Amino acid sequence: MSIHSKSVARDPFTLATKQKFLNLSLLSLSILSVWGQAHAETVSSTARSSEDVAQLETVVVTATRREESLQKVPVAVSVISGKELDKQQRNSLETLVTQVPSVNFRAGASNKDTSLFVRGIGTVTTSPGVEPSVSTVIDGVVYSRPGQATLDLLDVERIEVLRGPQGTLFGKNASAGVVNIVTKNPTSETSGYIDAYATNDGEQRIKLGASGTLIPEKLTANVSALLGNFDGNVDNLTTNQDVNGYKNYGFRTKFEYTPTDSLVLGFTADYLHKKGSAPTGIVVKNTDANYAAALSPVVASPTNRSTVENTQASTDDTNQGVALTADWTLTNHQLSSITAFRQWKNTQIGDSDQLAAPTPNFAGIADLGHVNSKQFSQEIRIKPLDHGFFDYVAGLYFSKNKNDETYQRESTWYNNASNAYVLDFGKAIYNTDSTNYAAFGEGTFHFTNRLRWIAGLRVTRDELSYDHSRVSTVPSSIGVRNAIRSSFSSDGSTSETGVSGRIGPQYDFTPNILGYFTYSRGYKGPAYNVYFNMQQNDTPVIDPETANSYELGLKSQWLNNRLRVNVALFNTDYDNYQANFRTLDPNGFPITRLVNAGSVSTYGAEIDSVYKINPNWALNFSGAYTHARIDDFKCPAADTSCPNVNGKPLPFSPDWKFNTQLDRYFTLANNKQIELSTQYAWQSKVQFSLDQNQNTIQGAYGLLNASIALADTASDWRLALNVRNITDKSYATLLSTNGSRITRQVSRDDERYFGISFRKNF
Template sequence: MILSQAIAQLKFTKQSLRFGLKYSLLSSSILFCLQHGHAQQQSAIETENVVNQKDVVQLETVVVTATRREQSLQKVPVAVSILGGRDLDEKQQNSLEAIVKEVPSVNFNATSTNKDSSLFIRGIGTISTSPGVEPSVSTVIDGVVLSRPGQATLDLLDIDRIEVLRGPQGTLFGKNSTAGVVSIVTKNPTEHPSGYVDAYLTDDHEQRIKLGASGALIPGILKANVNALLSHYEGNVYNYYSGKNVNGYTTQGVRSKFEYNPSDNLTLGLSLDYVHKESNAPLGVLVSSDNTDYIQTIAPVVASQQNRTVNSREETVNDTNQGISLSADWFLDQHQISSITALRQWKNVQSPNYNYLPQATTQFALLYDRGEVDSRQFSQELRIASLGDGFVNYVAGLYFSKNNNDEKTQRYAHWYDTGTQAYADDYALALFGTKSTNYAVFGEGTWNLSDRLRLITGLRITRDELSYYHQRNSTIPAALVSRNSIRSSVANSGSTSETGVSGRTGVQFDISSNINTYFTYSRGYKGPAYNVYFNMRNIDTPVIDPETSNSYELGLKSQWLNNKLRLNLAAFYTEYENYQANFRVVDSGGGISTRLINAGEVSTKGIELDGTYQINPNLRLNLAVANIRARIDHFQCPPADSACPNVNGKPLPNSPDWKLNAQVSRYIPIANNRRIELSSQYSWQSKTQFDIGQNEQTIQPPYGIWNASIGLNDTASDWKIALLIRNVLNKSYNARLATASYGLFRNVPRDDERYFGLSFRKDF
């Protein structure tokens, strides 16, 4: 099928995916019911499994695909954090947002709508709502790169592991990975029949159930799995206007994989996934305000640091994320040829209420939107990788992607006109979007100069073609463009193209069989962008220059005490030029707007530690610490900004200087193959600035969250029941702080207060 046909057929993706997923669910369920015997095939890649034979206790070898080939974590010259799928299931962590407490180098830019949320690694991430900007942190699912930052908020289902690659990874993972990569690897089908049921219930009315089945449809030739998710949460913010809780969600999802082996050296795969989520997070919850009239208008809301109430029209987000991918792996004598072809679609409909009001008054307008996103992408990657341990081990490939992003935003303003002494309405409709095409050729090789010394070289050449369109029809006359945050009618379009180079070079040296060191230099590249958004003006039409980075990293990976103790260290320094970010601008007339700019030069440097100590078969300690200083070196003020602050030397947003995660896991064996499992986890971070403009009100003070659990596990019958306590010390904190016209507002996180959960899992 030619590319234009493939893109045209994206509008039929939802129906075809639903049919395919229903078929896979039916076939796998029949397989599960008819085949005899119950045998669970454990994944060969579990992050913290223990080998215990003849009283020898060791940490199991962790295998990753960080270099597009399977390698031991301790041998790969990249700073990588691994999160096992089973461990995430036991903690009931079901989204990428949850990993920020597990991996100290990762942070999350939280907003009320997932369209504008994004991941940060080592202090660098995407601060923009424009569809013309790529994420700095690349999210990859089974080798398929997601094109928009908001897609990274998807729910996790049937995860084998998550690999967090820290620092620029542009050589092998593409140009939109200048800060790092979050690679999600889902579970493959098993040959033997297996299945599971995982249920979760909390005392504040969150419910979740996951179930799945796997096995051979044709023994030795065709196998499949299917997994389903249903979840609901009422929310932890009370809305006086509607009389019910908000900040909750309802999710339904299905994922299925088929694996076909027509011969011993050829494997074909088909993956389908569909997740639909409805949520109602408020745009903001009032923390403080000096406007007494506004406080009276939203009463009985009482502003405070721990406020969890609003009085406003309900805000909703309707989100659908779905995709289909075809993979092929052909094994030759000395090489593996791999192909991944994928179609994905992301639809998002949101209804934010900007003035946080239940209704308009003579003093305050009611301003709200209905925004629609339709993002479609097609990608094709072809790779060849060497097998075995020759003088040079390499991977090379070609990549192509085409992305269409269309958005529709309708904005309404209901306000009191003092001239006519009557309420009036303003309205505007904007249609805008982008089209991008990306071509790349890449390769990376490891030259084995000796048994202990290796040279690393890699290069990627990328060609970007980007265009945009924007048209807004408005009832606002040109003379009153600042009224109610709706600007006058306008139409613009443009296009650009760039060729960028990224790559990596370095050396790797084995001090001993258990101690490995490396030093690398990486060049990162993120392509050009346009500031395309609802209130786009003529001043926003110039292209935003590509963002580039130069990164230096020194790493040490080691195992001690007969492989009971694993200690990995990384020290890095990275400079970014033409950093792409949104910045709040005050124009000459006093109007405030948000513009995408090349913010200038920023840098990030620090030290990261990952440690695991398996003291004995029943006691394990984990510690991860990151000291990262992400700073603005030279800020480039936007043109015509009448009040640009001096932010040089100040921290980048969403990046605390210190973060740590410590966990103790204790197992107490009891009779009949059962054991009690105790877990205690503590995550802490230093103060965090949420605003690149360095607003003193938007600083989150240091805080720590303590989670704990106690469970009973029957290893013979493969079931486990556990009591989970989240936020034991009942510590309130902010997922985000932002100022608006009437005060300071916060986003309330899921674990803003203590709650209890009961989980049950049965494996078949």
């Protein structure tokens, strides 16, 4: 039987296994709850007898579209405060991978090629006709393209990572999770800050901000700005320049106007520009002697940080937008509106051959791409003000995204017949239009003071269309030459209606122990594989991706609220999984196909904990076991080179990850204190390719960071020395195949470096 027709049994979570999982989970939950009830009084009294009790602060989140305590929300949520991000100089969503073990990140030479993964599920494609599986939401506005959200963070209050399908309240492109970013609101008191950072390897950053009242009791505003520069940590031996760096600048501002006691109006504007110099790829492995000679003096190795690209790879990103908000308090309800417009422009220059010049054996390939993405969204929500028997949030949502792209490729190759170099050229213009309508609601029934029932539903209507046209100098009789296909044009449209939702019980075993068990339905809309080298077999519509997820969670606080431990067990099955698959076309040309890859599943366990040992010691620990596997892969039609990948891991999903942080404070005279902090993040090996190429596996590794700071709590300033990657560990954030060679993306933290930061609040 061929692998195309072979049906492989789904190893993880058969019905029997699911029942065992549920029984074990309920037993564990019961034991923990009984233990908690039996010992709550003893633990509490013991903690109160301590001479110096230090309690954890209450963490407020908006995971259910209303402000609630983290410990009362029946969702697996990881929260990182903006203050902690500033202390560690974490300035982008990419840094979440070391903070939240359930999160992984797909790096790329351009922001256009980046995306987030949660619990092993994400989107690996640059097609504008595909939605991300992990939704990024900033101040209530859903970002339509993953590249929009991977630029710098500015003026962040907190980041909430909601794990698992969240389509009920956060929309259709949240089949794997949501990264909910909340920025700081204006303050009525006049305040400001300056935050400066510089490293020994040439990175400099400065952030400034101010907030206060413009019209007493009516209008408040804030504004923050950033400026950053980093030459890079990769050597380009052809141009004799450092690359893999950036230059960026931007601002964010908020206005809050209160014309009456019952109405609050808001206006937000932001702008960020980034110029990046990441190489198209750094060669780490090569099996072709001719290519090795052409690559000289660069020697391929796992720790290589040199390139000879003659076309200076770069990206130029502009991300900007405005939003209008309104919160109108009625007699017993609050009506909220968010109107937003965003634009993202991206220009990408690439050097796909990684050589200083074309040779008789290897063509020189240079790329230039432009993206202009515009989105408009409108959301209206209503919720009751009083907590009665039935609490709810309901609303309507509309969004429209238009994406215009132009991509061109030049190939300079040696013609043996004429003994001369020949230039091939291809240029594609393609556009996508997507419109989304949705009605949603989620409510909580309070049957008793302890027992609640959660129920939510979202109905989504998707309309998607595209058009594509490529002109090329490659004759149609040849089809493809040196990564350029012959001329082609097509268009298409589709529409689908999808349903997502959540349901399940929530129970308070004690005032400090909450348990919940939920079933969630995830939905990700239809897609088209629209890209430069699009061909006829890319024109069929990609069916919507759906998910069925079960989650058992326990949220608890112990030792008089000095210890917080949150645990989640999950099992999710995905059907019509949308994924890129690398294969060969009938001519032997390597291509990447976007397909409905079939069925995949992910299950595992997660823990988030923090322990305030005493006022001078604090310990954070978080970990995740994620078993993300391909269950039944559907090979693309007429693909004779498709390997059997059933039972293999999903890309960008290590089985194990954990992060721990230990903080120590020493109180000095005159309101001074010394702060010591150590962070260690570790992950097991990870496969970067769905086709299971053995050369695209990053082995297990850990990163150790530390800092020492002097702070003045009265004058509100802090001076710190940060050390990143103390053990000088080199690793890859992406490994890709390109002919006979393997290339990697080099992380900012690929080697040890030092940084000094200073922050002053006014």
